[in-house]
Amino acid sequence: MNKTALLLAISILFLFSALTAQARPVRVIMLDFADETGGTADNTLTGPFDSRTFAAKGPHFLQNSILSSPDFILIDRRDFIRQIERLQPRDGSDPVPKSFFATKERPTPLRPTFLNAARSLQGDALIRGSLLSLSTSKQKINQGGYRAEFITLNLRVMVQALDTLNGSVIAAKEGKAERRFRQTSSIQNEIGEDELLDLYQSAIAAAVTDITTQLKGRVSMDTNVRIWISTSADPAMIELDGILLGTSPVEGVEVLRGDHTLSVSRPGYETITKKIMLESNMKITVPMISDQLNAEERKEALSNMNLRLLKIN
Secondary structure, X not given: OOXXXXXXXHHHHHXXXXXXXXXXXXXXXXXXXXXXXXXXXXXXXXXXXXXXXXXXXXXXXHHHHHHOOOOEEEOOHHHHXXXXXXXXXXXXXXXXXXXXXXXXXXXXXXXXXXXXXXXXXXXXXXXXXXXXXEEXXXXXXXXXXXXXXXXXXXXXXXXXXXXXXXXXXXXXXXXXXXXXXXXXXXXXXXXXXXXXXHHHHHHHHHHHHHHHHHHHHHOOOOOEEEEEEEEOOOOOEEEEOOEEEEEOOEEEEEEEOEEEEEEEEOOOEOOEEEEXXXXXXXXXXXXXXXXXXXXXXXXXXXXXXXXXXXXXX
């Protein structure tokens, strides 16, 4: 290898090492497993079977698979539930809270509360699952006086990962597991709960590998940016994706990179709601428009109203 090629190889190795060192774990929030089996099971084989209770055990196996990798951090589910309870969606007729200019009502669109809660906890992805089916297939043999029944117990799950920014599906994968055994007039098998749970765990594990691979590829090394927000009529109430940041001026708040909905309001002024794309640290200045303008003046002011955006390195 000549000197130039050697230096190039060393440079590539150094760059790769630097990038690897900077990569951060993916922050994951676990949602429930839904029961989509319809509650059907072969009771002669499984005994009494509560599909809803069984499905609810899915997150346990899923979290064990994810936590086995240092590339992931699991956000405590209790924190997530508390955050959902704190963020109450509004139907568009609620007044501004009394501590923030209670003299005026303003429309507030409904947003998926679980996404708001996930973003406020700095989650990168939400993972949810479904128990799709627990079914049996049978093959009966009656030959030369010999009778037997071969049964295959099939379990199928679906696991999805959702983007916390907009709820889009990042990845979806089915997982399957099965067990085959024989029944005869003298041998009658009944599957216990532990054996069913082993099947459940195997089906989830079959789905998780692809999900986690796509999640690691989706989350970049730097997914957070900082924003500074002021208005021409400070103080005003600032919301991002329905989450209250405070009153302006807002200084250096850390948020996820990507698309967001900014809402700014103050009594005596029009509520300003804008879609913004945050790709770097940003200073945002919002011009406020008086609500005392007549229809023509208001229309002209709104048509000429633009946020002033300044990127910060």
